[in-house]
Amino acid sequence: MDKETGFTNYRGMLMVGIKFMDNYLQHGEDFTAVYLCVPAIEAAVRAYGETFRQELLHRLAKELRQAVVPGSVIAHIGSGRFVCFHKLIHERNLRDRLLRFSNAVHGIRDIGGCPCTLYMQYAIGYGSETKNIEGLLRLLVERADDARKDKLGESIYIGNRIAFDREKFDHMNERIYMCDPETYDLIYINQAIYRDFHLPDDFSCAGKKCYEVIVGGKEPCEFCTNHLLRRDSFYTWTYHNAISGFDYLLRDTLVPWRGKNYRFSMSINLNEYVNRDIRGNELLYREASINDALSIAMREEDSSQGIQKMLWKIGSELDADRISIFECDAGRHFIDNTYEWCRNGVEPMKEKMQQVPFVPCYLYEMFRAQHVVKIADYEKFQSEHPAFEHYLPDIRRFIAAPLKISDKIIGHIQIVNPKENLFQASGYLMMTLSRFIAIMIRNRDAARELERMSLYDQMTGLLNRRGLSNYFNNLPKGISCAFVFGDVNGLKRMNDVHGHEAGDVLIKTVARIMQRAQQDAGEGHVFRMGGDEFLMIVEHADGQKTVAIIQSLRDAFRANNVSVALGHLTCMTPISDIDAIITKVDREMYKDKGRQKR
Numbered sequence: 157m158d159k160e161t162g163f164t165n166y167r168g169m170l171m172v173g174i175k176f177m178d179n180y181l182q183h184g185e186d187f188t189a190v191y192l193c194v195p196a197i198e199a200a201v202r203a204y205g206e207t208f209r210q211e212l213l214h215r216l217a218k219e220l221r222q223a224v225v226p227g228s229v230i231a232h233i234g235s236g237r238f239v240c241f242h243k244l245i246h247e248r249n250l251r252d253r254l255l256r257f258s259n260a261v262h263g264i265r266d267i268g269g270c271p272c273t274l275y276m277q278y279a280i281g282y283g284s285e286t287k288n289i290e291g292l293l294r295l296l297v298e299r300a301d302d303a304r305k306d307k308l309g310e311s312i313y314i315g316n317r318i319a320f321d322r323e324k325f326d327h328m329n330e331r332i333y334m335c336d337p338e339t340y341d342l343i344y345i346n347q348a349i350y351r352d353f354h355l356p357d358d359f360s361c362a363g364k365k366c367y368e369v370i371v372g373g374k375e376p377c378e379f380c381t382n383h384l385l386r387r388d389s390f391y392t393w394t395y396h397n398a399i400s401g402f403d404y405l406l407r408d409t410l411v412p413w414r415g416k417n418y419r420f421s422m423s424i425n426l427n428e429y430v431n432r433d434i435r436g437n438e439l440l441y442r443e444a445s446i447n448d449a450l451s452i453a454m455r456e457e458d459s460s461q462g463i464q465k466m467l468w469k470i471g472s473e474l475d476a477d478r479i480s481i482f483e484c485d486a487g488r489h490f491i492d493n494t495y496e497w498c499r500n501g502v503e504p505m506k507e508k509m510q511q512v513p514f515v516p517c518y519l520y521e522m523f524r525a526q527h528v529v530k531i532a533d534y535e536k537f538q539s540e541h542p543a544f545e546h547y548l549p550d551i552r553r554f555i556a557a558p559l560k561i562s563d564k565i566i567g568h569i570q571i572v573n574p575k576e577n578l579f580q581a582s583g584y585l586m587m588t589l590s591r592f593i594a595i596m597i598r599n600r601d602a603a604r605e606l607e608r609m610s611l612y613d614q615m616t617g618l619l620n621r622r623g624l625s626n627y628f629n630n631l632p633k634g635i636s637c638a639f640v641f642g643d644v645n646g647l648k649r650m651n652d653v654h655g656h657e658a659g660d661v662l663i664k665t666v667a668r669i670m671q672r673a674q675q676d677a678g679e680g681h682v683f684r685m686g687g688d689e690f691l692m693i694v695e696h697a698d699g700q701k702t703v704a705i706i707q708s709l710r711d712a713f714r715a716n717n718v719s720v721a722l723g724h725l726t727c728m729t730p731i732s733d734i735d736a737i738i739t740k741v742d743r744e745m746y747k748d749k750g751r752q753k754r
Contacts, residue, residue: 160232164232169239176289188241189283192238193276194236224242239296244282262274331423335419335421337382367380379395392405402427459603463495471497473578473585480493480509490512523558529556533553555579556568556586616667620683638701639726640723642691643745662718705724
């Protein structure tokens with residue numbers, strides 16, 4: 157047993173897995189094995205320590221107990237990794253429970269006062285897929301590795317793909333099916349296709365080919381688009397189906413599922429729109445606009461660029477004067493205009509709309525009652541609501557929608573003066589796209605935080621080697637810079653005698669002293685180059701100033717009972733090879749280390 161979680165340990169997992177496999181081989185009773193991993197736990201533990209690890213593990217174990225099917229055997233195999241065994245579970249029920257646990261993990265934002273952002277990845281295997289427990293475990297590891305490479309579980313919106321459960325598409329009006337593009341095996345159709353092709357309620361995709369069901373053929377279609385499909389884009393085309401008698405607008409792509417690419421086809425029955433009134437045709441316009449806006453945004457790796465291009469697309473489609481996104485600060489005291497699109501001739505207001513006092517509370521009060529606020533006659537609305545204060549000029553009509561993350565409003569998006577005959581369509585567009593924009597903002601913030609973490613050393617808060625590269629590339633030309641390299645003496649002995657926590661304190665002390673000395677000396681930065689190595693760069697420092705900096709450092713180290721070997725040199729920018737500079741100043745440091753030993 158694992159003492160920390162109360163689950164079985166690694167050895168217990170093997171014993172349980174062997175029993176399940178033996179039962180399957182002897183009696184044919186299949187079973188499910190699920191591998192669960194919370195990969196961010198290791199980095200968080202390194203940052204916050206052992207107490208954090210224990211509390212987080214306890215929380216994960218509690219959430220997992222609540223999420224799994226009763227009767228499951230759960231094993232904790234270390235570092236936030238779990239394996240669950242259970243008699244065969246209906247896949248939909250299983251994935252619902254996995255989603256519940258994933259949401260619970262993502263909802264853990266704070267442990268003992270330490271902020272954290274976690275996500276869960278998983279892999280599923282079945283006893284019937286292999287002949288022994290070792291093979292099943294290998295299969296789980298391979299699928300977990302695929303999930304890690306695809307970054308599945310980190311977000312609903314992943315790069316240029318959207319991760320989804322197929323059950324969500326069951327009752328959509330669009331016709332949707334999935335199949336294997338290599339074998340043409342049909343694996344999913346939704347209810348709309350059942351209706352179009354008059355399939356019986358007990359129809360099963362098992363053993364059926366897509367061309368058999370969709371076109372009534374005996375071999376792959378001559379016009380099959382499988383060879384045109386990619387994971388990073390949709391292929392759009394039209395087709396008349398002789399079996400249903402309908403014309404379809406299709407959008408096909410490849411999606412990752414169960415470790416390989418599958419064809420995902422979504423189509424609109426055009427006949428349903430041809431005979432409808434203007435309102436019905438407007439729906440087609442809305443959906444096409446949404447698809448186009450999402451497609452434009454998804455092509456951008458940078459979420460900010462994606463949002464900006466989406467605003468351009470929406471503004472152009474709606475023939476609006478302006479689209480603005482406002483984001484609240486953490487305390488909801490101010491809002492900032494973070495993104496803006498304006499038609500030609502309309503004055504941009506983004507720069508003027510920073511740190512705006514949170515006065516449009518009336519608008520946010522309206523969001524409580526309706527997801528989208530639509531004001532068709534702004535002058536009339538203002539006369540009826542004199543307390544409503546607005547901050548954008550020349551408004552005749554506007555539509556606003558809140559941006560929400562986990563039901564918390566983080567800001568809003570506002571369309572000013574959309575074309576009058578597109579006003580109603582604008583509301584539908586905003587209701588859909590505001591959710592997507594909120595996700596992109598969350599992804600943008602996550603990417604910025606990851607970028608910040610990649611540039612800074614987590615223990616000391618100093619810039620790391622990557623941070624040095626960015627800083628060095630932006631150094632002004634034609635200035636004299638002091639380079640000071642420091643190596644802590646006695647760190648290994650401190651770790652061996654007093655423990656690693658004492659060693660960490662020593663590292664932090666040296667970092668604090670060097671950072672303070674750099675700030676006193678002028679512009680520049682201090683970088684943690686490795687375990688006990690630091691580099692200080694001070695801009696506009698000549699030889700005399702560098703000597704003074706070295707003396708100041710030695711005095712501060714002595715006062716704090718710290719021993720650090722120092723090397724230094726001064727040179728002019730531009731510098732063609734930073735590694736050569738580091739090598740030279742490193743040699744000077746070793747000379748000082750030798751003198752200190754004597």
